[in-house]
Amino acid sequence: MATATLELQGIEKSFGRNHVLRGIDLSLPAGCVTVLMGANGAGKSTLVKVICGHHQPDGGRMRLAGRDFRPRSASEALASGVVTVHQSIDDGVIPDLDVASNLMLDRFTGRGARLWVRDRALRRMAAEVAGAMGITVDMGARVAELPLAERQMIAIARAMARAPRVLILDEPTSALSAAEAERLFALVERLKGQGVAILYISHRMSDIRRIADRIVTMRDGAVSGLFESQPLDIEGAVTAMLGHRMTEVDIEARSGAAPVLELEGLVVRPGAQPIGLTARDGEVLAVTGLLGSGKSALAEILFGLRRPVAGRALLDGRPHAPQSVRAALARGVFMVPRDRAANAVVPDFDIADNMTLPFLRAFSRAGFLLARRQRAAAARKIDELGIVCQSPGDPILTLSGGNQQKVMIARWLLRPCRLLLLDEPFQGVDIGARRDIGRHIRATAAGRATIVFVAEIDEALEVADRIIVMHEGAVVGTHVNGRVDLGRLVAQISGEGVA
Template identity: 65%
Template sequence: MSVDALTVNGLQKSFGNNHVLRGVDLSLAPGTVTVLMGANGAGKSTLVKVICGQHAVDGGTLSLMDQPFAPTDAADAIRQGVVTVHQSIDDGVIPDLDVANNLMLDRLVDPRHGLFVRERALRAEAAKVAAAMGIEVDLRKRVSDLNVADRQMIAIARAMARAPKVLILDEPTSSLSATEADRLFALIDRLRAQGVAILYISHRMSDIRRIADRIIVMRDGAISGAFNSKPLDYEAAVTAMLGHQMTDVDVAVQRGISPVLQLADLRLHTLAAPINMTVCGGEVVAIVGLLGSGKSKLAEVLFGLSQPTDGSITINGQRYEPKSVEDAIKNGVFMSPKDRGANAVIPAFDIADNMTLPFLKTLSVGSFVTAQKQRSRTREMISRLGIVCQSPSDGIGTLSGGNQQKVMIGRWLMEPAKVLLLDEPFQGVDIGARRDIGRHIRSTAAGRATVAFMAEIDEALEIADRIIVLHESAVAGEHANQDIDLAALVADISGSVAAPTGAQT
C-alpha cells in the first residue's frame, strides 16, 4: 500500500459560534477518485477551503505525502501540489483572454517571467498542455466564446500543468450537459491513471456511479459514512447524507378534501418524463429530490418563472398558465423562494416593509400606503409566528436567520393563497424557528394546497402529509407520511429503482 497523498486528521473549524467542521478525518490515495457527498451546509465547502488554503484550521492536522501540510494561502497550497477547481468555473478562467493565455496564466503570474510576453513560445507551450489533456479547441479563441464544458477543461488543464498530487473538483458537473460531463469523466479517468489523488464533490448520483472509487459522506460537519470497497452501496451513502433519525414532530396526516392543484403530463424539458400529480386543499405535500432532480425547475414553472415544454396545470379545475410572477400571484399562487438573502430579503427595509411588500396594494388608500394598517398587520403576523424582535420597524438585518425566514414566510401568509409554494423553507433556519414555521404552515393549511420543495428527508417528514420524490425530472415515488418506509424513500431519492444498472461502475 502506497503512501496516502493527503491525510486529514481531526479537523476543526468554526466561524464565530457556528461550529462547521467537528473533527473530520479523511485520506486520499493516489490514483483513486474519492467522492465527497453531503447536503447543503454539511461542511463540504468549508473542508475544501481549508484544504486549498483559503481558511486556516482551528484544530487538527493535514499532511501531504506524509509531510505536514499547512498552506498559508491558496497560492501556497497550489505550490505544494494541491489544486482546486471551484464550483463556479468563471472563477477559474479569464473570459476575455484567449485559450492559450488562459492555459499559461500561471506562467504570466510568475515574477521570473520577465516583462514582455513571448507570444510564440507561450503558444507553443499552451499547445503542448492542451495536447496532453486532450483539449481540441482553437487556442486563439476567447474563453468567453467557449461553452461551459470547454471552460472547465481549461481550468482543469491549467491546474494539471502544475503536476499536482491532489486535485479537488467542487461540483464540476453542476452546469454541464450529459455529453459535456462525459468528456470531463474521460479526463478524470486519464488523471486517475496518472496517479493523481482526486477529491470529487457532488451529489449527482449519475456522476458518482460513473467515477467513484470510494465515497465519503459528510453530515453536520463530520464524516457520517465511508464506503471504501466496491460494489459501493449508493443507497446507504444517500441515507448517510440525508439522515433520517425520526424527529419528534408528530404529523397528523390529512387526506385533503378536493383537488386544488393538478399537473397533467407536465414535462420540465423536452427529454423529461411527464409529471402527473394532484395536491388537495388542506394538504401539505413535500417534493423531495437531490440537486438537479427538477425540484427547482418545477417550482419555477408553477410560479411563472419558466415555461414547461409540454402538459398542463389546473387550479380548482381552471387552466393555469402563468407567464410571469405577477400572473402567478394574481391567480393566487404564492411562492417563498429558496436562498432568502438573494431572492427574498430587501436589506434596506424594516420588518413591516419586508413583510407587506407583495400586498402593499391592499394596504394602500389611493396609492398611499397607510403606515398604521401596515404596522398592525405586521404586528399580528409577528405574534402569530413568534418572531423575536423589538417592533415592526426593526431593520430586517438585525434579525437572526430563523426570524428573517419567518418574516419571508409570513409575507405570503398575509393574504389567503390557493396554492402556496415553499422552496427550501427551512434553509439556514435554526431548529426552534423551524418548528414554529412548520407548525404554522400546517395549522393554516386548510383551504389551500401547500407544496414544499426540500432536499432533506427529515424536514419533509416534519411538515408533509405526503412526500413526492422527484428524480431526473420525473416522479420516482410517492409516500404518505404515515409509517413511512424510509428505505424505499431513500431508494427513490437515489434513483436506484429507476436506474438498476447503476450498481456497477
C-alpha cells in the same frame, strides 16, 4: 491502500456561535477518488474552504505528504499543490480570454513573469498542457463561447497545469449532461493514474457509483461514516449522511381534501415528458430532483414567470395560465423564490416593510401607508415563527440567514392563498430555523395546497406529505411520506430505476 497524501486530524471551525466543523478526521490516499457526501449544512463546503486555505481552522492539524500544512491563503494552498475546482465553473476560468491564456494564466502573475506576451509560444505551451489531459480544443477560442463541459475541463486543466498533489472537485457534474460527465470521469481516471489524491463532492448517485473508490459521509459537522470495502455500500452511505433512515420529524402523512391544483399533460420544457399531478387542499407536496430536473421550471410556470410548452394547469377547476406574476397573485398563487438575497430580500428595508411588501395595498388607506398596522402584522409573524430580533423595525440585514428566510416565508403567509410554492426554502438555513419553518408550513397548510421544491431528500422528508420525484422534466416517482423506500427514491432522483 497507498499512503495518505493529505491527512486531516480533528479540524474544528466555528463562525460566531455556529460550530460548523466538530473535529474532522479525513485522509486522502494518493491515486484514489474519495467521494464526500453530506446534506446541506453538514459542513462540506466549509471543510473544502479550510483545505484550500480560504478559512483558517480553529483547531486540529493538516499534513500534506507527511509535512505540516497550514495554508494562510488560497494562493498558498495552490502553491503547495492543493487545487480546488469550485462548483460554479466560471470562478475557475476567465470567460473573455482565449483558451491558451486561461491555461497559462498563472504564468502572467507568477514572479518573474515577462512583460510581453508571445501569443505563439503561449499557445504552444497551452497545447502541451491540454494534450496531456486529453483535451482537444482550439487554443484560440474564447472560453465564453465554449460549452459548459469544455469550460469545466479547462478549469480543471488550469488547475492541473500546476501538477497538483491533491485535487478537490466540488459538485463538478451538477451542470453537465451525461455525455459531458463521462468525459470528465475519463479525465479524473487519468489523473488518478498519475497518483493525484482526489476529493470528489457530489450528490449524484450515478457519479458516485461510477467513480468512487471510497466514500466519506459528513453530518452536522462531523464525519459520520467511512465506506471503503468493495463493493461500496451506497445505501449505507446515504443513511449515514442523513443520520437516520427516516426523518426525525414525525410526519403523519395527510392525504388532503379537494384538489386545488391539477396538472394535465403539462410539458415544462421542449422535449420533456408531460406531467400529470394533483395537489390537494391541506396537503404539503415536496417536489425533488437534481439541478435541471425541471422543478424550478414547474414552479416558474405556476407563478407566471414562464409558459409551458404544452398541457394545462387547473386551479380550483378553472384553467390557470398566468401571464405575469401579478396574474398569478390575483389567483391566490404565492411563491417564496429561491436564493433570497437575489430574489426576495429588500436590503434597505426593515423587517416590517420586507414582510408586508406584496400586500402594501392592504396596509394603506388612500395610498398612505399605515405603519402601525404593518408593524403589528409583522410582530405577530415574528412571534409565530420565532424570528430572533429586537423589533419589527430592525433592518433586515441585521438578521441571520435563517431569520431572514423566516421573514421571507412570513411575507407570503400574511394573507391566505390557494397555492403556496416554496422554491428551495431551506437554502442557507441552519437546522433549527429549518425545523421552525417546516413546522410552520405544516401548521398553516389547511385551506391551501403547498408545494415545496427541494433538491435535498431529507428536507423533503421533513416537510412533505407526499414526495414527487422529477428527472429531466418528467415525474418519475411518487412516495407517501412515512412509507418511503429511500433506495428507490435516491435511484429515481439520479435517473436510474426509470424504465
